[in-house]
Amino acid sequence: MSDALIELEALLPQIGPAVDRRRFGESLGRTADLLRDATRHLERLTALLEIARETDFAQEEAHADALSHLYEAVDGTASSMLTAANPNDLREVQEDYNDFVQELGRAETQLRRHWRAVVERDFRPLTAIGQLLRDIETTSDAGRRFIACGEAAERSGNNAGVVSAWRDAVVQLRQQRTSLEAERHTLTKNVEVDAFLDALADGRATLRHVTPGVRDWLEHNQALDGFAVRSRT
Incomplete structure (x- = not known):
């Protein structure tokens, strides 16, 4: 012991x-x-x-x-x-x-x-521009690509599982938008129409942007019916 x-x-x-x-x-x-x-x-x-x-x-x-x-x-x-x-x-x-x-x-x-707000601000207007350009014979191909980019941005928020896939989509979409915007400025060769489309792309287009020159361009391309007038107030 x-x-x-x-x-x-x-x-x-x-x-x-x-x-x-x-x-x-x-x-x-x-x-x-x-x-x-x-x-x-x-x-x-x-x-x-x-x-x-x-x-x-x-x-x-x-x-x-x-x-x-x-x-x-x-x-x-x-x-x-x-x-x-x-x-x-x-x-x-x-x-x-x-x-x-x-x-x-x-x-x-x-x-x-935040990304949903970016899509609403930067990509949703691309669809409206794309629909306009698609209905014009000389810009129809570009119009379809504008629409595709806008719709892809709308879907991108669904990448909830893998953040890296969402990241890749965001980077690609922003690159596409930059490329499409650069291309758009070569399509009309009209300063007034470019200003109107810029405003449309930014979601700030009003009747003030529809100058006589813009209206003539829209009418010439049979695109007037693609727009409706709504009050913001």
């Missing part, structure tokens, strides 16, 4: 560190399980930041705040991961990582809402 007590006494100093190691191991395991999807979320983060840059997301104060909170969450998670040395530190890693994922979700929600 005395020998057993002696051995126990000798082991006592090792019990505390052994328990700490076990706790650290358990915390490390839980942290590893939590971080299994880290690569997916990092890819999601990269894609969202690219979309934000592509669409000038941060120009609005609320959107800039969302990105600021996201950057803080990313920085906090990275810092806690780099300095973790005990179970308490690992719990902090878990908390910081969960905060990061939540901020990522909030930023994505705002960014998707």
